[in-house]
Amino acid sequence: MQRPSYTNPPPAHSPPLHHPVPQHVSTVPQLRSPPPPAPQSQPQQSYGYNGQQQQQQGGGPSNYMQPNAFGGFMNDPTAQMGFQVGKTAVMAGQEYMEQNFNRYVNFSALKHYFNVSNSYVINKLYIVLFPWRHKPWSRQQRLSHSVGGVSGQQGANTQDAFYLPPREDTNSPDMYIPVMGFVTYILLSTLLAGLGGKFNPELLGTAATWAFLVVIFEIAIIRLAIYFLSINNESQLLDLVAYSGYKFVGINVTLVLSEVWNRGGGTGGWFGYTVFIYTYLANALFLLRSLRYVLLPDSSPNTVSGVSYTSHKSQKQSRTYFLATYSYVAQLFFMWVLTRNI
Amino acid sequence: MAFLFPSLGLGNIFYVGLLLINGIAIISEDRFLARIGWGSTSAAEPGFGGQVDTSSAKAKIVNLMNSVRTLARLPLIVVNFLVIFYLMILG
Numbered sequence: 001m002q003r004p005s006y007t008n009p010p011p012a013h014s015p016p017l018h019h020p021v022p023q024h025v026s027t028v029p030q031l032r033s034p035p036p037p038a039p040q041s042q043p044q045q046s047y048g049y050n051g052q053q054q055q056q057q058g059g060g061p062s063n064y065m066q067p068n069a070f071g072g073f074m075n076d077p078t079a080q081m082g083f084q085v086g087k088t089a090v091m092a093g094q095e096y097m098e099q100n101f102n103r104y105v106n107f108s109a110l111k112h113y114f115n116v117s118n119s120y121v122i123n124k125l126y127i128v129l130f131p132w133r134h135k136p137w138s139r140q141q142r143l144s145h146s147v148g149g150v151s152g153q154q155g156a157n158t159q160d161a162f163y164l165p166p167r168e169d170t171n172s173p174d175m176y177i178p179v180m181g182f183v184t185y186i187l188l189s190t191l192l193a194g195l196g197g198k199f200n201p202e203l204l205g206t207a208a209t210w211a212f213l214v215v216i217f218e219i220a221i222i223r224l225a226i227y228f229l230s231i232n233n234e235s236q237l238l239d240l241v242a243y244s245g246y247k248f249v250g251i252n253v254t255l256v257l258s259e260v261w262n263r264g265g266g267t268g269g270w271f272g273y274t275v276f277i278y279t280y281l282a283n284a285l286f287l288l289r290s291l292r293y294v295l296l297p298d299s300s301p302n303t304v305s306g307v308s309y310t311s312h313k314s315q316k317q318s319r320t321y322f323l324a325t326y327s328y329v330a331q332l333f334f335m336w337v338l339t340r341n342i
Numbered sequence: 343m344a345f346l347f348p349s350l351g352l353g354n355i356f357y358v359g360l361l362l363i364n365g366i367a368i369i370s371e372d373r374f375l376a377r378i379g380w381g382s383t384s385a386a387e388p389g390f391g392g393q394v395d396t397s398s399a400k401a402k403i404v405n406l407m408n409s410v411r412t413l414a415r416l417p418l419i420v421v422n423f424l425v426i427f428y429l430m431i432l433g
Contacts, residue, residue, distance in 0.1 A: 209352055227406070228399045318399060 113175035113238055115165040123170045124177055128249045129279070131286040138293060140169045173290070175238060178245020182211055185248045185338070188255050195259075211248070214334050218244040221330065222295075229319050231295055243290055247331060250279030251338050280335050288327040295323050360425060366410050367418055380404050 127134045140163070166174035186207045193199050219240050225231075258272030296319055375381050380400070 213352075213355065228402050230399075230402070315398070 109236065109238060110175065112165050113173070113242065115167050116174050116176045117167045120166050120170060120174070121177060124166075124174070125249060127170065128177075128246050128286050129253065129282055131282055131289065134289075137171055137289045139171045140164045171290075173239050173242035173246075175242050175245070178242050178248060181245060181248030181252060182215075184252050185211055185255075188252055192255060192259055211338060214338060215241065215244050218330070218334065221326065225322050225326070226295070229295075229315065229322060231319065239294070243287060243294075246286065247283045247335055247338075250283045251335060254279050254335075254339055276335070276339060280332055283335065284327045284331050287331065288323065291323055291327065295319055357425070360421065363410065363414060364418060364422065366407055367414055369407075369411075371408075371411075375404075375407075380407075 163169070163172055166172045166176075186204060189207045190199065190203045193203050219237070222240050222244075254272070254276045257275045258269070261271045262269050296316070369375065371381060380403075
């Protein structure tokens with residue numbers, strides 16, 4: 001029996017209200033009594049559903065076996081009707097929310113950032129922690145004029161160059177590692193606070209708020225700098241979020257190693273400081289090499305940018321200075337802020 | 343920092359931002375910025391027949407401050423009023 005499609009607008013389901021549902025339901029219990037009253041039995045639900053569809057055409061996509069799980073009160077025809085209406089309303093609400101939410105959060109772009117593989121994650125972690133061993137840092141592009149694209153590195157100027165997803169290009173920033181690092185940082189810092197005997201549930205919120213604020217502050221700095229220094233770059237916001245989230249890897253490593261060494265005494269001591277300085281330098285070098293392609297656009301002349309820039313030497317110099325300052329000074333401050341533990 | 347300065351909360355950061363923006367909105371142009379050389383005419387007008395310099399960092403900062411002044415005055419009045427009201431009620 002064919003189910004009606006789920007994308008019908010709600011008014012299309014109002015006919016079932018006028019459909020003589022109540023009269024037919026009285027004969028339904030005879031069909032439903034053979035299956036045992038197990039609430040989560042899926043095969044019997046489909047069996048019962050097929051048995052009922054012959055009596056109630058166009059009954060909507062609702063699952064009539066739910067009444068079986070609920071016991072006696074759902075056999076009441078009015079309650080079934082109400083349940084049907086409720087189900088329709090919930091589905092309509094979900095559609096509405098999806099349509100409106102898609103305007104604010106670009107889900108397809110997010111999916112590109114989570115398109116990672118295991119080998120990518122391992123390689124990327126390796127790069128973040130040991131950045132001097134990595135050779136080519138430029139992101140690969142795939143140029144496509146039409147549907148069937150021509151893959152390759154920076155070729156001729158076309159209109160539709162998009163970057164390869166993280167699965168295929170180790171240099172491409174992803175959101176999986178930053179998100180994981182963020183959550184791990186929150187849990188780890190709260191765990192370490194608990195090991196030191198100073199846990200209270202508020203710490204989770206405080207750590208989350210601080211980490212979030214650091215990320216937002218960093219992105220604000222970069223956006224302001226892009227505006228002030230006239231950097232014509234179409235890099236996405238999520239790219240910057242991803243780049244600023246990679247420091248959580250170094251921070252987590254610092255926290256774990258220094259706590260293990262100091263036996264729960266905090267992140268001080270010479271070992272803690274050494275690990276912190278090392279991860280800070282590694283993160284700074286990683287950012288320096290990655291953000292070079294974001295903030296200094298004239299170093300890669302083949303990218304798609306039709307705007308002619310009139311940049312003097314002073315501008316290039318100020319951009320370079322900003323990049324160096326951001327990678328080193330700002331990161332030092334932020335990483336220090338986030339590793340100041342008990 | 344979350345554990346060393348527990349009193350620095352989210353609301354305080356909001357107040358800091360609000361005060362900074364208030365400062366940008368209040369700063370007097372002809373008495374202060376023109377003296378420094380950040381006035382709206384001196385940064386936009388060229389020197390001796392050159393092009394209008396709108397792309398340098400200084401011109402952009404000046405431009406940003408001017409636009410903050412023009413655009414943010416009215417919302418700032420509202421937000422300031424709300425914050426003062428809130429702080430007065432809650433002590």
